[in-house]
Amino acid sequence: MEALYLLIPLSVAAVFAIGWVLWRAVESGQFDDLEGPGHRILMDDDAPPAEEPAGPRTIV
């Protein structure tokens, strides 16, 4: 149980560390757009697009 003498202060320090990390994240704009990165991952393709054959196009 003596471990608690170490763990409790350690947990307080950990919370402060997390707080600092979150502060950095907010200030650098990571929370400004919560939808975009999700969509971007799905939409950006790593594979190069297949070339569309230049078929018949009629534009008046």
Added chain:
Amino acid sequence: MTTSTLDAPIARPTFDETAHCFHCGEPNLAGDTFRARFDGRTRYLCCAGCAAVAQTIVDAGLGDFYRRREGAAPRPAEIVPGDVRALGRYNLPALERQVAHRRLDGSKETDLILEGLTCAACAWLAERTIGNVPGVIEAGVNYTTGRAHVAWDSRKTSLADVLFALRRVGLDAHPADPQAGAAARKRERRKRLLELLVACLGMMQVMMFALPIYLAEPGELAPDFEHLMRWASLFLTAPVVAYSARSFFANAWRDLARRRVGMDVPIAIAIAVAFGASVRATFSGTGEVYYDSVGMFVFLLLASRYLEFTARAQAAEAVERLAPPLPALVDRFTNFPDTLRTEAVPVGLLAAGDVIAVQAGATVPADGVILRGLSALDESLLTGESRPVARKPGERVVGGSINSISPLVVRLDQVGEQATLAQISRLARRAAGTRPRLATLSDTIAGGFSALVLALAAVTAIMWLPAGGDAWFRHAIAVLVVTCPCALALAVPTALTAAGHRLSRLGLLVSRGTAIEALAAVTDVVFDKTGTLTEPRLAVKRIALLGTQSAEQCLACALALETGSAHPIAQSLAAHAAALDVTPAAADEVSTMSGLGVEAVVAGVGYRLGTAVFAGAIAGKPLPVEAPAHGAGETHVYLARKGAWLARFDLIAPLRASAAETVERLRAQGVEPHLVSGDLSDAVAAVASAVGIERAVAQAAPADKADYVKRLQAQGRKVLMIGDGINDAPVLAAADVSIAVADGRSGSDLARAHAAIVMLNSNLNRVADAHAAALEARRVMRQNLAWAIAYNLVAVPLAMAGVLAPWAAALGMSLSSLLVVANAARLAWRSRFES
């Protein structure tokens, strides 16, 4: 003399694939004329604009846009040479300095507001397109706000290039006004988010420590550990009180300095007292600590304030998006009439006495007198009708009207605030300012409630003093905490935010917080005619043949005479010809008589297209007797050649497909429809009966429309006004709630600014959907308020009776708030009423 009737859809076999345009989803009247190839198959499009855009997207390797989008894209306007010039103006130093910011390394950056984003795929398309422009250093789109941040190397590319690239894939964008509050909103949002996160961290960890203390049997937990945990809780709660809660203290101090008891006063007292007592107990080693209550209290309060802020920011963003693009540049003559040189000058710098050139298709920037040129002007700003009025030298032109036919030289005499446009805007602003203020009402209620809370806490303290010990303190704190107006404060904003979200998915931007509540209370709806119930453009309804030539031949001739004109009649003929795949003949010696018609020579023969009298002069004979009967409200354009009548084109502003259904639905929802228009009686009556509206008023000036609304309001009715034109602006502001239809028509910027809600598409059914959504929102708000009040009525006596511990009070308050939020959240997803 034969007559044949051609109605709008063409007699061609339509395949399933050609039924709707691949890009914009609208009905494809052009069959298989326009094609693009995508994913190995041929796709069919409705016009050259959509085809060009589709091909550009595919060629750029951005075909994923079509795979991932959630709906049809907006119909892109065809790019004409005038657009290149207009976009090119953004490169002029005078204008670019206003929007672009120069960075340290010499590159330039700006924020763009993207229009026409209907889903995430559009935002992705915009981001990739901007990024692909050579010379662009950074391109990032915020999917939530629809704004793009662009940085570019000014040696390699320019702002106009970026805007043009976007235009080529069918997206419109304009630079954001750096003066508008976007930067301040971003800063505030970040600040509030940080406060919320700190409170969240503190609260969670302190609860972790508090739990063993509550769960332990007396004597089970060693006092040393308990002390350690109390100290730890102190260190974790101190930042919450000092940093996250500082706005409460600041507000309470400000209120008290003004001798008022605001909502934050009981909150600040509760936090300060609870924390102070806990600190003292921690130092002395005896007594109760309330760190967990304080943490939870602050966190939940900040969460509710954050939601409120989001709602307000949403409204502000909508307003900013609707603000018209930066003022255009005008060609001003440096020394008329000695020289015809012009310079480009921003509209704001024009002065009375300036002589300017107004091109065909351009908007007249201010009031003035014509010095040179014959043309016809679209004065829908005053009359609501887009049929142009002929003007010649010596006559006045009004700022805001659109020059349809040929260039004019105008000397300005009233600019700025004196100009008619500005006056109408002033009228509208004044009307908007007299709306009842719901905000002050809730302020006074909140003040009374807070004073009551403080009084009850004091009473509780006094009640429990005789019991001795800590009891009086504990119970007073419990009362303060449990009556926290959290649920009350959350009841309305959460519902409004969720409803606003749902409306924006329907394509309706809400720019005023009170709009949704007002929409739910509406008893009558007033429609404008042109541009609202009908499309803003004329369409060819019928070609009545008066001679021996076929309809296509007549159309080709008519088009030859109208080539290059921006007149609505010309546009409707051109659209019809494109649908039928008719190419114009070649015409020589084209001359326009404003207000009468056009005369030209085609294949050696003289033709005239215009009024019956005008065309009759060249036909030389009276009109054929068997010409079929006219429909009401149609515009008739006659085509004749030397010695013979050829055809009569019947043009009409077509009714929107969704109009009749919308009126029906609104009536079923208990809203009485009216029609008030500036157009002539027979046209108005025709539309009213087609749509099913009994109460219709014609030939109404803007002031008449506003009076009609006020008369209804005097009867105690709540009026919803739906319109599109500038002349509707005073009415839009006078009505209890207004919706502006803004599907691309350029002249309605003022209307958009003064309407509470702007509809970005042309499906009138959305109005009925919005009304249903508003009713639901009001129901949810009432449920929330009822719950909040009931909860307080039950919880306060319990707290006063000493049954509730402070932590239980905080828990109860948080659960009630959660309930309110959850109830509102289901508003955002219910789609039962959407058509």
